[in-house]
Amino acid sequence: LELENRLRQALARDELSLHYQPQYDLASGRLSGCEALMRWHNPVLGQVPPDKFIPIAEDSGLIVALGEWALGEACRQVMAWHAAGLPLLPVAVNVSAVQFRHADLAGQVARALRRSGLPAQLLELELTESVLAENLEQIGATLQRLKRLGVRLAMDDFGTGYSSLSYLKHFKLDTLKIDRSFVSDLPNGDDYAALTIAIIGMAHSLGMTCIAEGIETAAQHDFLRWHGCSHGQGYRLSRPLSAQALGELLQRST
Numbered sequence: 001l002e003l004e005n006r007l008r009q010a011l012a013r014d015e016l017s018l019h020y021q022p023q024y025d026l027a028s029g030r031l032s033g034c035e036a037l038m039r040w041h042n043p044v045l046g047q048v049p050p051d052k053f054i055p056i057a058e059d060s061g062l063i064v065a066l067g068e069w070a071l072g073e074a075c076r077q078v079m080a081w082h083a084a085g086l087p088l089l090p091v092a093v094n095v096s097a098v099q100f101r102h103a104d105l106a107g108q109v110a111r112a113l114r115r116s117g118l119p120a121q122l123l124e125l126e127l128t129e130s131v132l133a134e135n136l137e138q139i140g141a142t143l144q145r146l147k148r149l150g151v152r153l154a155m156d157d158f159g160t161g162y163s164s165l166s167y168l169k170h171f172k173l174d175t176l177k178i179d180r181s182f183v184s185d186l187p188n189g190d191d192y193a194a195l196t197i198a199i200i201g202m203a204h205s206l207g208m209t210c211i212a213e214g215i216e217t218a219a220q221h222d223f224l225r226w227h228g229c230s231h232g233q234g235y236r237l238s239r240p241l242s243a244q245a246l247g248e249l250l251q252r253s254t
């Protein structure tokens with residue numbers, strides 16, 4: 001409860017920030033986008049990891065406000081890099097199932113786009129399988145409003161949940177992110193290797209972008225490139241960076 005109370009004040013006290021993990025086109029090696037990841041630094045508690053505070057934010061409903069802040073901040077930052085003469089970089093923002101249930105998510109996204117001026121196709125929302133496992137009537141309407149706004153939709157942590165594969169086609173998701181538990185066993189975990197190859201083929205045959213998460217070694221990087229996975233992210237390529245550091249990376253990569 002102490003954590004919850006402190007989290008409640010974090011927004012107003014300016015304790016939250018976003019870091020950005022670069023995403024790369026694996027064939028060309030070029031920077032292709034980034035994933036925004038929330039960070040909380042509290043003067044008393046220090047740096048609190050998202051694994052600790054996101055669940056608390058979800059249980060308390062605070063995630064609705066934090067999530068809206070993250071959407072607005074990510075869109076604003078991409079346009080700030082652009083205003084500084086850097087290229088427009090696609091950004092992906094994580095969205096919790098609670099935001100789908102309790103917030104006017106499409107309204108929040110529309111406002112973030114309008115206020116920042118970010119072109120909608122440069123914003124991707126990362127949904128978890130648990131979102132799509134919910135009441136189809138209810139989420140279907142929100143997903144359609146989001147598609148009409150023109151933002152991209154990604155399925156995060158693919159392979160860890162229980163969703164039917166047919167959801168991928170039914171909801172016309174744009175991107176599939178292979179969970180890092182698959183990637184961490186490559187290239188020698190035979191079952192994971194076979195599954196990963198199958199997921200890459202399925203994503204591409206559905207016309208989806210496929211991003212492998214958690215690439216930590218050269219061998220994993222080589223395996224995924226060799227098997228045609230279009231995009232990747234992970235510590236081997238880059239850790240999540242501050243906005244300042246990502247701006248410097250953008251500067252160097254152009």
Ligand code: G
Nearest residue numbers: 023024032033034090091092121122124231
């Ligand atoms: O790869 P291509 O230039 O066809 O990209 C088409 C769209 O896909 C881009 O406008 C962008 O929105 C999205 N996109 C491409 N690469 C990435 C990436 O690495 N991360 C994210 N989040 N979106 C990407």
Ligand code: G
Nearest residue numbers: 036037038049050051054067070094095096
């Ligand atoms: O950044 P890190 O890898 O430590 O994130 C841990 C977990 O917290 C991941 O599952 C990530 O998706 C989640 N997370 C990070 N930032 C956000 C955010 O802005 N919103 C939501 N809903 N989850 C986030």
Ligand code: G
Nearest residue numbers: 037094157213214215216233234235236240
């Ligand atoms: O669930 P989601 O994919 O949003 O989680 C993103 C989390 O994964 C972030 O907390 C980020 O710090 C973490 N992450 C990013 N790259 C790597 C990696 O190569 N290895 C591991 N173990 N974690 C990573």
Ligand code: MN
Nearest residue numbers: 035094126156
């Ligand atoms: Mn994610």
Ligand code: NA
Nearest residue numbers: 156157179213
């Ligand atoms: Na993930």
